[in-house]
Amino acid sequence: MKIFSAAQLKKADELTIKNQNISSTELMERAASLVSAEIHKRLQNSDIAIKIFCGVGNNGGDGLVIARHLIEKGYRVKVFVVNYSDNRSNDFLINYDRLKETTNDWPEYIKSEHDFPEIDQNDFVIDAIFGIGLNRPLEGWIAKLIDHINNSKAFILAIDMPSGLFSDRIPKKEDSLILANFTISFQTPKLVFFLPQTMDYVGDLQILDIGLDREFLSSEKGKAELISKHEARLLYKPRKSNSHKGNYGHALVVGGSYGKIGSVLLSSKAALRTGAGLVSTYIPKCGYSILQTALPEAMVITDKNDEKLTNIDHKMDPSVICFGMGAGKDPETIEAFKKLLQNTHKPMLIDADGLNMIAENKELLKFLPKKSVLTPHPKELQRLIGDWKDDFDKIEKVQDFTQSHDLVLVLKGSHTFIFGDGHMYINNSGNPGMATAGSGDVLSGIIAGLISQQYEPLAAAILGVYLHGLSGDIVAENRSYQALISGDIVENMGAAFQSLFAD
Numbered sequence: 375m376k377i378f379s380a381a382q383l384k385k386a387d388e389l390t391i392k393n394q395n396i397s398s399t400e401l402m403e404r405a406a407s408l409v410s411a412e413i414h415k416r417l418q419n420s421d422i423a424i425k426i427f428c429g430v431g432n433n434g435g436d437g438l439v440i441a442r443h444l445i446e447k448g449y450r451v452k453v454f455v456v457n458y459s460d461n462r463s464n465d466f467l468i469n470y471d472r473l474k475e476t477t478n479d480w481p482e483y484i485k486s487e488h489d490f491p492e493i494d495q496n497d498f499v500i501d502a503i504f505g506i507g508l509n510r511p512l513e514g515w516i517a518k519l520i521d522h523i524n525n526s527k528a529f530i531l532a533i534d535m536p537s538g539l540f541s542d543r544i545p546k547k548e549d550s551l552i553l554a555n556f557t558i559s560f561q562t563p564k565l566v567f568f569l570p571q572t573m574d575y576v577g578d579l580q581i582l583d584i585g586l587d588r589e590f591l592s593s594e595k596g597k598a599e600l601i602s603k604h605e606a607r608l609l610y611k612p613r614k615s616n617s618h619k620g621n622y623g624h625a626l627v628v629g630g631s632y633g634k635i636g637s638v639l640l641s642s643k644a645a646l647r648t649g650a651g652l653v654s655t656y657i658p659k660c661g662y663s664i665l666q667t668a669l670p671e672a673m674v675i676t677d678k679n680d681e682k683l684t685n686i687d688h689k690m691d692p693s694v695i696c697f698g699m700g701a702g703k704d705p706e707t708i709e710a711f712k713k714l715l716q717n718t719h720k721p722m723l724i725d726a727d728g729l730n731m732i733a734e735n736k737e738l739l740k741f742l743p744k745k746s747v748l749t750p751h752p753k754e755l756q757r758l759i760g761d762w763k764d765d766f767d768k769i770e771k772v773q774d775f776t777q778s779h780d781l782v783l784v785l786k787g788s789h790t791f792i793f794g795d796g797h798m799y800i801n802n803s804g805n806p807g808m809a810t811a812g813s814g815d816v817l818s819g820i821i822a823g824l825i826s827q828q829y830e831p832l833a834a835a836i837l838g839v840y841l842h843g844l845s846g847d848i849v850a851e852n853r854s855y856q857a858l859i860s861g862d863i864v865e866n867m868g869a870a871f872q873s874l875f876a877d
């Protein structure tokens with residue numbers, strides 16, 4: 375699903391009105407009716423007190439329509455108009471009159487702190503104050519009202535966006551914004567719903583298809599693409615019945631040091647479970663018995679050194695090399711890595727200590743084969759590209775970095791971001807249980823396993839990240855977040871592939 379900016383959504387809005395020959399009031403009615411239907415589905419005529427805070431723009435207009443529908447269904451609704459301006463939108467005014475016709479009553483106006491209503495923690499609050507039209511931080515009594523709503527501890531449903539959250543920049547620490555439990559957003563999610571600095575304000579997220587112009591939605595380039603099952607499925611390449619292991623490539627997994635052989639084991643196993651035809655593992659001698667015993671399906675080559683990598687002399691023609699897990703940063707290992715880079719021309723996957731070696735020896739960057747996949751977590755990224763001001767600045771810096779070196783970059787996080795070919799993809803699978811030792815090693819093996827099967831590195835990164843999260847979700851369902859360990863993600867790759875095609 376594409377992610378659009380506020381300006382693009384406004385354009386989609388205008389085109390929809392023109393091409394579907396409807397009024398903006400009808401579009402608002404359509405969008406807000408879908409929201410009230412969702413609320414009704416969940417509340418099931420409950421007697422809960424619903425308090426709807428409406429701004430005086432179109433987000434407020436949505437709130438008034440939702441109020442009218444819920445009142446018609448018999449809910450106990452109280453509407454408050456947050457009168458931040460005398461400049462009310464046309465559709466706000468139309469729906470203000472319609473609400474009055476339904477209730478024969480005027481909503482309460484909030485014009486200062488004296489008008490703040492009491493909010494009980496058992497109330498159900500709907501935030502329809504500001505949406506994508508917010509263009510400056512909230513001030514004065516409006517900011518205080520937001521704090522008042524948050525402090526009530528009531529359940530908060532935000533319409534389109536939590537009020538106070540900008541669609542295109544990070545709020546300052548002192549800014550007031552709604553901390554929603556649930557956000558129902560129109561047509562496409564907004565980028566800030568997935569950024570580490572702002573995602574917590576959104577709560578659970580539901581996107582409603584309000585039927586905006588199809589032609590625009592499919593032809594317009596998004597700011598990013600959200601990867602869910604539908605998008606991941608499109609990347610999957612089925613296997614031919616008439617094939618042999620040679621068709622699925624040979625992944626060479628290089629890494630490990632004394633006490634860290636487990637990382638290479640996890641990556642190698644993940645590459646096999648993802649479908650690589652052959653996997654060879656290149657490790658220090660101390661890992662030989664461990665690997666051969668724990669993973670008889672892999673071939674093992676050892677360095678002449680017992681405890682670290684000193685010379686990666688593999689004498690093979692692997693389809694992909696996956697480097698760095700548990701490798702340490704010994705000067706001899708760095709030298710060996712440099713030689714490996716100079717002798718490799720196919721895209722590689724670089725993780726963990728491989729990334730740290732590059733961060734500390736930037737001259738290595740020029741030897742990286744084009745389209746290689748780097749898989750940093752935020753700390754590793756910071757070592758690679760330096761500091762950033764905020765999440766938007768980070769995205770810009772990563773785009774510059776990946777484009778200037780022609781790389782694919784997987785930035786791991788609650789929502790993993792994938793950058794490549796000038797585009798940005800946001801993964802929508804996975805869960806907090808996956809923040810556990812070895813989870814990244816498994817991801818490296820999965821992506822390498824896909825590249826070995828001739829997936830383009832960018833497609834391998836996107837699909838790999840999605841499958842990794844999906845497998846983690848399957849584990850968490852059966853085992854809880856706490857008990858999930860990385861080996862479980864590998865073991866459930868089969869279930870993840872099956873689930874990719876199950877609805």
Ligand SMILES: NC(=O)C1=CN([C@@H]2O[C@H](COP(=O)(O)OP(=O)(O)OC[C@H]3O[C@@H](n4cnc5c(N)ncnc54)[C@H](OP(=O)(O)O)[C@@H]3O)[C@@H](O)[C@H]2O)[C@@H](O)CC1
Pocket residue numbers: 383384386387401402405429430431432433434435436458459461463503504505506507508509510511512513516533534535560586
């Ligand atoms: N696009 C679509 O497809 C559809 C959109 N729909 C809905 O419309 C919503 C967007 O509505 P909107 O454009 O009227 O903006 P909204 O967020 O209500 O803000 C209103 C005004 O507030 C002002 N303002 C800004 N910052 C401020 C501040 N700090 N303090 C005080 N005032 C401030 C600013 O006006 P200004 O003061 O700058 O003149 C701004 O114009 C969208 O989120 C969705 O809910 C659906 O109905 C149907 C389909």
Ligand SMILES: [K+]
Pocket residue numbers: 433501502503504505532533534535536537
């Ligand atoms: K809102």
